[in-house]
Amino acid sequence: MPTTTFDNISTVTVSDDTVTSYTFSLATATYSNFIVIGSVAVKSGGTEDALKINVNSTTGSWNQQQLRTGGLANGVGIPSTARSTGLSYAQIQYSSLTSTSLRGGIFRLYINNPASAGSVLGWSEFYSDNTNPTIDFTSFSRISLTPTSLTISGAAGFRIGSVISLYGVIQ
């Protein structure tokens, strides 16, 4: 029976809130799929922004689609969707984090078999907490590229104690 191994490749615990991006190597010769799990918040005094994703330290043309809640107070409504093309970065919605609270968000980002596909295809889930808690589900793509590294950026800086982990799956 083939074995499947789920490895923690790297975990970053934020100790310097002036750092605005973290780059992880994607060992595609070893792992076929990658999962990033992050518990993050904007640094104290920082400004709300989106989490940005890129690969190989280059900007590029990303497409993404998003299904999300948002825009209403407590109650029941209809989910909203959004489509974006030609973005310089893929984005995980980050708009609900506040600069002064202890709140933050959790995201789970998947990149599936990027070396084999010769492209970057992934999706993420993100929950953010403020007075209007929000759940996002986003897919994104960037074609004609074999990624060797993944960069996650937050322009305002991350709150000290935030954690981002990269996991790899051997199949």
Add this chain to the structure above:
Amino acid sequence: MANTFFAIGTFRVSTPSVTSFTWSSIPQTYTNLVIMGACAAQSSSAGLKMFFNGDEASNYKYAEMYSGTTNTPEFQKSTGSDFALGNTNMDAPAADHNLGVEILIGNYSNTASYKNYLYRGNGGTHNSTTQQQASVGGGTWNNTSAITSIKIAKTGAAYFAVGTSFTLYGLA
């Protein structure tokens, strides 16, 4: 590099007399926690609830997208709720009405910020007409304490059905 997915503890229901499960003294040595479960109610349908560190007050909030009972997608958000898993509903009996649920709890041991979690539920069944719900959501526990215990409970008066099981994993 070592495998980093560890089973902390499993609960399995063998008699229909259980209304909740609690993992206590959770090791603080992992980065994230994952709960995977398959469950059903022993009689009437019910929802799932989750509490941290014995806090059953209104210190939770959540947002979710779920399939409604009228085949209309809906979303719901709740602040100040102790109903931390939204519309992850299960039906009865176990043989036909299992709910599969996965919960990811991030950075659970930190004491610098509130605790956030993501969850998915594939509720309902092949023949239920009222509880076929798929849900994707997330929530917050408004507390900076490290999570040392987790309780999974059900709404309503009935018990978890025999065959229900939940496992807590640590993710290094």
